Amino acid sequence: MSLPLRKTQTEQTSTLLPADRDWWRGAVIYQIYPRSYQDSNDDGIGDLKGITRRLPYIASLNVDAIWISPFFTSPMKDFGYDVSNYNGVDPIFGLLSDFDDLIAEAHRLGIRVMIDLVLSHTSDQHPWFAESRSSRFNPKADWYVWSDSKPDGTPPNNWMSIFGGSAWAWDPTRLQYYMHNFLTSQPDLNLHNTEVQDALISVERFWLERGVDGFRLDTINFYFHDLQLRDNPALAPERRNANTAPAVNPYNYQEHLYDKNRPENIAFLQRFRAVMDEYPAIAAVGEVGDSQIGLEIAGQYTSGGDKMHMCYAFEFLAPDPLTPARVAEVQHAFERAAPEGWACWAFSNHDVVRHVSRWGQGIADHDAHAKFLASMLMSLRGSVCIYQGEELALTEADLAFEDLQDPYGIQFWPDFKGRDGCRTPMVWEADAQNGGFGDGRPWLPVPPEHLPRAVSVQEQDMRSVLHHYRRFLAFRRQYTALAKGEIAFKPYAAPILGFERSHGNETLLCLFNMSGETASVERPAERLEVLTGHGFASELGDNSITLPAWSGFFARIV
Incomplete structure (x- = not known):
């Protein structure tokens, strides 16, 4: 077009x-x-x-x-x-x-x-629906989901609307029900057509x-x-x-x-x-x-x-x-x-x-x-x-x-x-x-x-x-591994969430303290290059990594 x-x-x-x-x-x-x-x-x-x-x-x-x-x-x-x-x-x-x-x-x-x-x-005010509901035989009659009632006049099945009640609304012109997964003013299109x-x-x-x-x-x-x-x-x-x-x-x-x-x-x-x-x-x-x-x-x-x-x-x-x-x-x-x-x-x-x-x-x-x-x-x-x-x-x-x-x-x-x-x-x-x-x-x-x-x-x-x-x-944005890399979770105990993100030759260690108290984990054996600029102030010690409450730690594994 x-x-x-x-x-x-x-x-x-x-x-x-x-x-x-x-x-x-x-x-x-x-x-x-x-x-x-x-x-x-x-x-x-x-x-x-x-x-x-x-x-x-x-x-x-x-x-x-x-x-x-x-x-x-x-x-x-x-x-x-x-x-x-x-x-x-x-x-x-x-x-x-x-x-x-x-x-x-x-x-x-x-x-x-x-x-x-x-x-x-x-919307039920869309011209498509206005035409569809006008009769059972117009060019858009089958553009929405229509059905006859059960013999006793009730809806054709038990489908429910997310907004409450039946997913079917009665139309007095066609004398049929139309389907609506949401509001009655939101009739469902018939994508089978x-x-x-x-x-x-x-x-x-x-x-x-x-x-x-x-x-x-x-x-x-x-x-x-x-x-x-x-x-x-x-x-x-x-x-x-x-x-x-x-x-x-x-x-x-x-x-x-x-x-x-x-x-x-x-x-x-x-x-x-x-x-x-x-x-x-x-x-x-x-x-x-x-x-x-x-x-x-x-x-x-x-x-x-x-x-x-x-x-x-x-x-x-x-x-x-x-x-x-x-x-x-x-x-x-x-x-x-x-x-x-x-x-x-x-x-x-x-x-x-x-x-x-x-x-x-x-x-x-x-x-x-x-x-x-x-x-x-x-x-x-x-x-x-x-x-x-x-x-x-x-x-x-x-x-x-x-x-x-x-x-x-x-x-x-x-x-x-x-x-x-x-x-x-x-x-x-x-x-x-x-x-x-x-x-x-x-x-x-x-x-x-x-x-x-x-x-x-x-x-x-x-x-x-x-x-x-x-x-x-x-x-x-500085680290492709964070945006596009694979993820591998580490077996740290709660409250620490730990995983590695890797892409090509770049592997990053990401740790998060999911609690309101300071927490520490054992320092991994790999050599770490601590990354900065992310806004957290975790500490890398000789034997452990200390994370303040609700904080993160990021390092490149080298």
Whole structure:
């Protein structure tokens, strides 16, 4: 697809960024939730111009790419994850030309741009769905998942929605049910229909020609459903894992064999990848939404070099406490499931409780803990996603019910408060109105406790979490082994987590004290060259290595 008055994606990449097809392997990707990043026109909602304004700040972090959550035309029932026009920018975020400007400036600063594609479902206000629901015999009648009721009028099977209740909604025009894995206003596309696949591939091409460097694919394992519409079996109580949905949601009571994770998805992902491979340096990361077999699915989707470049599952987005044994087991489990694959790790995103709150209860030194977590995350084998505000160690906001916007939280309040607590506006200036987010009343309140952690405050303190992120990301860039190397765990006893990262002739020893007390380990027999510049002050003695609370140690084995 050729767009007038714009360089093609190939021309842009070749003139502004190196055409490195392997750039994603070990990349650090900064996630931006656009509603909450920077408001440029004081309407209370962040926008594309706001992101562009803050790109120099993002470049200063030393990240490789940004991932922007959906900014497409949408009624915003699920805040952009309900798309009504895949090829348009919603007016609250700006114009398509604003996105062009964002791409140009990001590339000038050496930052690649990935966008969030939601291909499993659309908004019920998408023209495709309006046509599909108008009758049983129109050209798009089969573009969504429709089914007759059971003889007694109940839904065709027992499939559940992640947002609560049945995954089926009744349409009085067609006198049929349509499937929705999420809100009733988010009908599922029928990717068994090749015309639907063709339309989605056209969306992919549109944005590739616009200059994007890759995609984050939302709920990638939800694309296909069982054509026989078989009931999901019950899940034994001891296997109910509350990571895919909150524990109060009966979604966890089923083994989701038939409403997602279907084998037909493999061929579509291969088709999607083939289009990306026509361009010089494109990458995709898939979100695998399954707490039962997420790593197994990630292995399938990243194998063979012809599907996804990388995937992330929910293992480190869960509330399960971090221990040395758990970190090693999650890494090993991914390697077993995906021996050919590449992981993308994240501790926080726009859907889960911020990790400094999730894992920080009762920890006295909040900043030391946040620095340790960031450094450990960025030392594991895999690429990394960090979520806006994470570099400030922002905590989860506790919002009043009347301030909630998230339909998920409104549905299950107060047992589950939804996702608004991690989506509050970014704080830029402690003394400015709304923390410098914008002068208009923000769509979510700015938590007062976040203001002392604003960028303006942390910029003035070289010991801040913000400066630690910068230091450690710059340190990581110096050593290929940290970004792309293999990993081998060492048999240290808790609270020490130890592993080696190796690439070519370079082998690094990485140690982490996962506790609030000083800890020591025996010095290894190998000759060590202690590395500095990472922000920690561990000590190498004649016989031992001493690590302060929540700290790390790095050395080259020579």
